[in-house]
Amino acid sequence: MTKSFEKQIQPQISGIQPYVPGKPISELQREFNLSRISKLASNENPLGASPKVLQAIRDQLVDIARYPDGSAYYLNLEMAKFLGREIDEVAFGNGSNELLELVARIFAAEGDEIVYSQYAFAIYGISAQIVGATGVEVPAKGWSHDLPAMLAAITPKTKIVYLANPNNPTGTLFTKEEWDVFISKVPSNVIVVLDEAYYEYVDNSEYANGLDYIDEYPNLLVSRTFSKAYGLASLRLGYMVGNKELISYINRLRAPFNVNHYAQIAAVAAIKDQNFVKKTIEFNRQGMAQFLAVFEKLKLDYIPSYGNFICVSFGDKTEEVNKALLEKGVIVRPMGGYDMAEYLRVSIGSSTENQHFINVVTSLMK
Ligand SMILES: Cc1ncc(COP(=O)(O)O)c(C=O)c1O
DSSP states (O other): OOOTTGGGSOHHHHTSOOOOOOOOHHHHHHHTTOSOOEEOSSOOOTTOSOHHHHHHHHHTGGGTTSOOOTTOHHHHHHHHHHHTOOGGGEEEESHHHHHHHHHHHHHOOTTOEEEEETTOOTHHHHHHHHHTOEEEEEOOBTTBOOHHHHHHTOOTTEEEEEEESSOTTTOOOOOHHHHHHHHHHSOTTSEEEEEOTTGGGOOOTTOOOGGGGTTTOTTEEEEEESSSTTOOGGGOOEEEEEOHHHHHHHHHHSOTTOSOHHHHHHHHHHHHOHHHHHHHHHHHHHHHHHHHHHHHHTTOOEEOOSSSEEEEEOGGGHHHHHHHHHHTTEEOEEOGGGTOTTEEEEEOOOHHHHHHHHHHHHHHHO
16 A cells, blocks of 8 residues: 655655664574574674773763763864874764765765776765765776776766775775875865775775875865774764864765763773774784685685774675575674675674684685
């Protein structure tokens, strides 16, 4: 039966596919009667969060009934100091996801174009769809963003270009040399959003740190997150750095109190504990090596990754492997939604979780 409100749903909104959430871990555990689950599906931090963060949150539980500070005053001070920027050059979001989408709402509408790469993080295309703009997906080169092709895809209708460095789900990087050419040639009215959600994990001399370009390019916004290396995914906190005027528009549009009190408290403590981040990076390096050794041994095709996850191919057996992993309690991310159906994306977990994945895969490959 047609409902009376259906005709009123904005056409760009009715085209959006509903989000299909995975089952809670406890449900899966019950369904398959499993003693343990290794969740390697969302690029979370296997070390959890810094003990200093946990303590800071415990100390503030008494404030739970109060609204958070809508300006995130102390967090903003701490972050600006840490990044060497002004406080009005940083905006905070309910995850960087919120900020990435807000940029589309500020700068694009029907008739406009938003450029991003094939295999890039899905929210870029979804953001274009939400605002009714045309998403222009530029074919990747190998698995990487093809920056010259992305530049060539910019037309007078282009309002935003989204790039991820490293990219999720492929884990690929583009180099400083490629980026320098790209950013210097983008027309200055086009907003460039450089998504550095996995910035902390990168150890590569050819990497371009987006913050180094903020002063020269007032059309550049760099986004980062506390969900990955800082281990605060459940609290939802991301930030964007850029020209004051751009940041002021983000602040005008974001929902009041979009960053909860515990995210603010946690982030201040997290920034001050850079040793935890260092530990995380080292842990990730070891976990990645653990996976790579096995992929090489089993002659599995994989995409070299600079993040805390890696895509590995099981060819035409991918679905079967994913099913077997699930039945044994290992949750990874199938890549069919990204047109990479032969790949599974596996996050780097604890060595026990990694071994859990390795054991299942090795037994299937025999
Ligand atoms: C490339 C990229 N950008 C942004 C995000 C969003 O992260 P959050 O909203 O947790 O900050 C993710 C999360 O997986 C990501 O992979």
